[in-house]
Structures are given as structure tokens and as C-alpha cells.
Amino acid sequence: xxxxxxSPSSVSASVGDRVTITxxxxxxxxxxxxxxxxxxxxxxxxxxxxxxxxxxxxxxxFSGSASETNFTLTISSLQPxxxxxxxxxxxxxxxxxxxxxxxxxxx
Amino acid sequence: xxQLVESGGGLVQPGGSLRLSCAASGFTFSTSWMHWVxxxxxxxxVWVSRINTDGSDTIYADSVKGRFTISRxxxxxxxxxxxxxxxxxxxxxxxxxxxxxxxxxxxxxxxxVTVSS
Numbered sequence: 001x002x003x004x005x006x007s008p009s010s011v012s013a014s015v016g017d018r019v020t021i022t023x024x025x026x027x028x029x030x031x032x033x034x035x036x037x038x039x040x041x042x043x044x045x046x047x048x049x050x051x052x053x054x055x056x057x058x059x060x061x062f063s064g065s066a067s068e069t070n071f072t073l074t075i076s077s078l079q080p081x082x083x084x085x086x087x088x089x090x091x092x093x094x095x096x097x098x099x100x101x102x103x104x105x106x107x
Numbered sequence: 108x109x110q111l112v113e114s115g116g117g118l119v120q121p122g123g124s125l126r127l128s129c130a131a132s133g134f135t136f137s138t139s140w141m142h143w144v145x146x147x148x149x150x151x152x153v154w155v156s157r158i159n160t161d162g163s164d165t166i167y168a169d170s171v172k173g174r175f176t177i178s179r180x181x182x183x184x185x186x187x188x189x190x191x192x193x194x195x196x197x198x199x200x201x202x203x204x205x206x207x208x209x210x211x212x213x214x215x216x217x218x219x220v221t222v223s224s
Contacts, residue, residue, distance in 0.1 A: 089152070
């Protein structure tokens with residue numbers, strides 16, 4: 001199985017801060033990496049697919065990029081509604097696997 | 108508007124069975140691959156199962172293989188997850204999710220399954 005790791009596990013930030021979350025795959029996933037946002041008691045919401053493709057309706061302050069097996073989600077200017085947990089997921093091969101999550105909370 | 112509505116969760120004793128349903132609307136269900144993903148309380152997301160468009164191809168996580176069965180009824184726009192021989196470690200919120208562009212573009216609200224005596 002492909003293992004996904006995320007760092008940091010949590011980050012405290014202020015409104016307006018730039019936040020970067022990193023996800024690493026244990027092997028090549030051919031850019032089939034998605035990012036989800038989840039708020040407490042709610043279902044996950046797709047932000048980015050295929051490493052860098054922003055979903056319709058998702059604010060442009062969210063962006064995704066990659067370097068080999070390292071993937072990055074960047075929030076350019078954190079807004080109050082962005083405080084949540086973020087998960088990466090590989091969809092290259094079964095079993096699909098998720099990272100353990102990164103909680104973004106208020107500093 | 109795309110909607111996925113799960114139902115069928117509840118409290119069940121170890122070794123018992125439950126069937127989850129996920130009713131879809133707002134998109135062409137019959138051409139969509141569907142998945143189930145679960146999340147134990149306070150934990151991360153775990154992929155459970157996938158079914159193709161006509162139900163002829165299914166795949167499962169090792170942890171549920173042989174105990175869970177995914178199926179679909181395209182006439183009813185519904186995907187199911189039959190869960191047998193339930194264990195305490197199956198306790199989780201179960202989400203159905205629509206698969207598109209190598210990601211889950213829509214999720215249901217989830218249904219809670221609790222396995223306990």
C-alpha cells in the first residue's frame with residue numbers, strides 16, 4: 001500500500017497568514033493527489049484534484065503544487081472560514097490512502 | 108444540485124449486520140463510479156470500497172474484504188454497503204462519495220455505525 005504522510009500535524013496561524021501543508025507519498029503516484037478540507041461534524045470537501053487543479057467554487061487563495069513525491073497545499077492568506085483539518089489523498093492505486101490530516105487552528 | 112444522502116446506520120452488536128444506503132441525485136448516477144469511505148471518531152479518513160458504473164467490478168480494503176459487499180441499483184440511483192460480521196473496529200461514520208477526475212468531488216453527510224454490546 002502507498003503510505004501518505006503529512007506535515008505538520010497541526011499549525012496555529014492568524015488570519016492573513018500564509019499556510020503551507022506538505023504531503024509525501026511513499027512511492028510515485030503520478031500526480032494523482034487530491035486535497036480535502038473537513039470541518040468538525042461535516043463531510044470532507046474537495047479543494048484540489050490532480051495535484052493542482054482547483055475545484056470550481058474554491059477560492060483562489062488555495063493552491064497545490066508538487067516536487068517528485070512531495071506535494072504542497074498553500075493557503076496564501078488565511079481566512080476565518082479556513083480553520084479546519086486538511087487531508088491529502090492518493091488516487092493512483094488501490095487501496096486509495098489518505099494522509100493523517102493537518103489541523104489548522106487559530107493562533 | 109448534487110446530493111448524496113446516506114441512511115441505515117445505527118447501533119449493532121458485534122457479529123451483527125447492517126446495510127447502508129446512499130441515494131444520489133443531481134447527476135448521472137449510472138455513469139459514476141461510487142466509493143465508501145469511513146472515519147472513526149477523532150480519526151482520519153479510510154477508504155472502504157469502490158464499485159464501477161454497472162456493478163460488475165468491485166474492490167475492498169483488506170480490513171473489510173469478505174465481510175462487506177458494495178452494490179448499486181442504477182434504476183433507484185442508490186449505492187449500498189452490506190456489512191456483515193461487524194466488529195468494534197468498524198465503528199465509524201460512513202460516507203459515500205462520488206468519484207470523478209481521480210478524486211471525490213461530492214460526499215454525503217455520513218451515517219454513524221456503532222458496533223457495541
